[in-house]
Structure formats: structure tokens, C-alpha cells
Amino acid sequence: MRSRFQAPLRATPPPPPGVRPFRAGDVPALGPVMWDAYRGTPDEADVGDPGGAAREIRLALDGEYGTFLPAASFVAEDRGRPVGAALVTLYRGLPLLAFLFTAPSHSGNGLGQGLVRAAMHALAEQGHDTLTLAVTRRNRRARRLYEHLGFVEVA
Ligand SMILES: CC(C)(COP(=O)(O)OP(=O)(O)OC[C@H]1O[C@@H](n2cnc3c(N)ncnc32)[C@H](O)[C@@H]1OP(=O)(O)O)[C@@H](O)C(=O)NCCC(=O)NCCS
Secondary structure (H helix, E strand, C coil): CEEEEEEECCCCCCCCCCEEECCHHHHHHHHHHHHHHHCCCCCHHHHCCHHHHHHHHHHHHHCECEEECHHHCEEEEECCEEEEEEEEEEECCEEEEEEEEECHHHCCCCHHHHHHHHHHHHHHHCCCCEEEEEEECCCHHHHHHHHHCCCEECC
């Protein structure tokens, strides 16, 4: 079961250090990070295996979840290596946070929040007023993070 969350985009602070805009060259490094992040969570089955993670990232970039918005997508880096990402698309006219993940080695340090804030900041600057996402009911960690950022459940 998934809930749909939505947040209004007000003036949001710019990305914290360690979070930078997505680059196409990040794709090969992000697959293993995504798999590492989802393994052992309620959403593991949606990703399946390391190849599944790489495939999901490709699908997001190729338009399966709406038009990919590279200028609203961000990567968290540690010593030059990607350790997390927020990938945003435009789905049925509204920005959608298609994927958010942080490597377990780097979780709990605010990177997840920083990535979403960076996307919210960029989208607001680009004239959007809402960010939407879908989250599994049982994914309490992610739900709490979104609630702290002002998201409310709308369906
Ligand atoms: C959900 C997920 C993205 C969170 O990433 P994260 O980088 O650990 O997120 P944050 O560090 O920003 O926040 C997580 C917790 O750390 C806390 N935190 C934030 N900044 C912190 C800091 N500087 N020091 C210590 N803790 C901090 C947050 O308050 C939050 O705790 P809370 O949930 O009790 O409020 C990550 O666990 C993940 O990749 N999960 C698997 C994929 C997934 O479920 N994605 C979402 C699908 S909708």
C-alpha cells in the first residue's frame, strides 16, 4: 500500500554542502548505491536486485515515470563518490520525487533531507509550486523525513 504525499514549495534554503546537481555521468555509480539503500527496507522487492536498481534509474531517466527533470535532481557526494540521490520527474504536469535514497553507510546525517530540500529549492526557483511523491505505508523512516519537510498525505 502506498500513500501519495504532497508539499507546497515555498522559499527553501539552497542545497547543503555535499549535495550537488545530478549529472548524466552519475548513472553507473548510482545503481549500486540505490540497491544498498533499498536492501532490507519495505521497498526492497520493488527494486529486486542490483541490476533492478540500475534499471529503475534508467527508466526514470528515460521517461517511464514522467519527463526526467535533471535540473531538479540532486546527488549527495562523499569524497567525490555518489552516496545518495533525489531523482525528480514531471508526471502529469506535477513534479514527482521518483526516487530518493541514501547509502546506509551515510544515512542519518541529513543527506536525505538535504537532497529533498535541494529539489524543492530548485523547483521553486523554476516556478513550480508543488512536489508530489508516493511512499509505502510501512516505510516509516521515509514518511517521517517527508513529514518533517512539510509533506502531507493527500491520498
Ligand atoms: C529514507 C532515506 C532516504 C533517508 O535518508 P537519510 O540520508 O538517512 O535521511 P536523513 O539523515 O536526512 O534523515 C533521517 C533521519 O536522520 C535524522 N537526521 C537528520 N540530520 C541529522 C544529523 N545531522 N545528524 C543526525 N541525524 C540527523 C533525521 O531527523 C531523520 O530522523 P527522523 O526520521 O527520526 O527525523 C534512506 O533511509 C533510504 O535510502 N531508504 C531506502 C530508500 C527509501 O525508502 N527511499 C524513500 C522511498 S519513498
